[in-house]
Amino acid sequence: MPIDPAVALAAPARTTDLAWEQKDVILYHLGVGAGAQRPATDPDELRYTYEKDLQVLPSFVTVAGGGLAKAGAFNQPGLQINLAQVLHGGQRIELHRPIPAAGQAVLTSSLAAVYDKGKAAVLVMRSEAADADGPLYTCDTEIFVRGEGGFGGERGESTRIALPERAADFRREVPVRHDQALLYRLSGDWNPLHADPDFAKLAGFDRPILHGLCSYGVTLKAVVDTVLAGDASRVRSYSTRFAGIFFPGETLRVRIWQDGADRLLVSATSVERDDAPVLADTVVTYQP
Incomplete structure (x- = not known):
C-alpha cells in the first residue's frame, strides 16, 4: 500500500542543519506584509524590517534555514505518495523561547502520527529545532493525503474550535499586496501555483493563490500588532487549520477573541469574497 503506517511510524528520525541571517528574517517579514500598512519607517514596522532591534515573528520558523522543506516529509520508508493528492491541512508551532534574528540549529524530524479519515489519510510531521542553548521550537505539520484513507487506523481527535457567539474583541483588516506571493516565494516556496497564471488555471484557479503559510504569517502579525503591542517574543504557540484559499490583492479580515x-x-477570512474562510480553528497562546 502507498502508506504503511507501521513502517512509517517506526522509521528513524532525520536530522539536518539549519542556518539563517538577519536578511532572511527581514525578507520573510516583507513577504508577510511588514511595512505595507503604515509608513515603512514607522518604528512599529521597523522592528520587523530593520536590523537595529530586529525581532522575529514566530511563524518565520516555517521557512528558517530552508524551513519545513528540509524536514523531508515524504522521504522515508512506508510513504509512497502522489504529491498531486497532498494538501497542507494545518500548522502548529510551539516556541520554547524567542527566535534569534540570526542563528544555527539542528532540526530533528519524524512522523508523529498517521490518522485514517476514511477518504483521506492525515500525516502529522513533527520537527524539533535546538541550538547551542537548547530546545528552540517545535513544528507540527498536518498533511492530508486524499484517497489514502480506509486502512483501519485511528481517526484522531477533532481539532474544530467553536468561536464565541459574541462580537470579536479585536478586529483588523489587512489589505494584501497584489505582488505578495511573489515576495513571499523568495523565502523558499517556489511552487508555480503562486506565481504562474497558466499553472494556476491547470490547478483549477482563475489566478495564482497566496501561499497558505503566507496567510498564516500575515494573520500572526495582525494578532501581534493588535493584541500584543507589537511584541512578537510574547507568542508561545500558534496553531491553525487551512480552511480555504486567498488571492493576492484581497483584504484579510482577522477577528480575535480573548x-x-x-x-x-x-479567524481569518476574505473581505471581498463575503468572508470566505481562509484560516480556521486558530489559536494563539502568549505571555500575558
Whole structure:
C-alpha cells in the first residue's frame, strides 16, 4: 500500500542543519506584509524590517534555514505518495523561547502520527529545532493525503474550535499586496501555483493563490500588532487549520477573541469574497 503506517511510524528520525541571517528574517517579514500598512519607517514596522532591534515573528520558523522543506516529509520508508493528492491541512508551532534574528540549529524530524479519515489519510510531521542553548521550537505539520484513507487506523481527535457567539474583541483588516506571493516565494516556496497564471488555471484557479503559510504569517502579525503591542517574543504557540484559499490583492479580515488570560481565538477570512474562510480553528497562546 502507498502508506504503511507501521513502517512509517517506526522509521528513524532525520536530522539536518539549519542556518539563517538577519536578511532572511527581514525578507520573510516583507513577504508577510511588514511595512505595507503604515509608513515603512514607522518604528512599529521597523522592528520587523530593520536590523537595529530586529525581532522575529514566530511563524518565520516555517521557512528558517530552508524551513519545513528540509524536514523531508515524504522521504522515508512506508510513504509512497502522489504529491498531486497532498494538501497542507494545518500548522502548529510551539516556541520554547524567542527566535534569534540570526542563528544555527539542528532540526530533528519524524512522523508523529498517521490518522485514517476514511477518504483521506492525515500525516502529522513533527520537527524539533535546538541550538547551542537548547530546545528552540517545535513544528507540527498536518498533511492530508486524499484517497489514502480506509486502512483501519485511528481517526484522531477533532481539532474544530467553536468561536464565541459574541462580537470579536479585536478586529483588523489587512489589505494584501497584489505582488505578495511573489515576495513571499523568495523565502523558499517556489511552487508555480503562486506565481504562474497558466499553472494556476491547470490547478483549477482563475489566478495564482497566496501561499497558505503566507496567510498564516500575515494573520500572526495582525494578532501581534493588535493584541500584543507589537511584541512578537510574547507568542508561545500558534496553531491553525487551512480552511480555504486567498488571492493576492484581497483584504484579510482577522477577528480575535480573548479566551482566558493567555489564549486568543482567531479567524481569518476574505473581505471581498463575503468572508470566505481562509484560516480556521486558530489559536494563539502568549505571555500575558
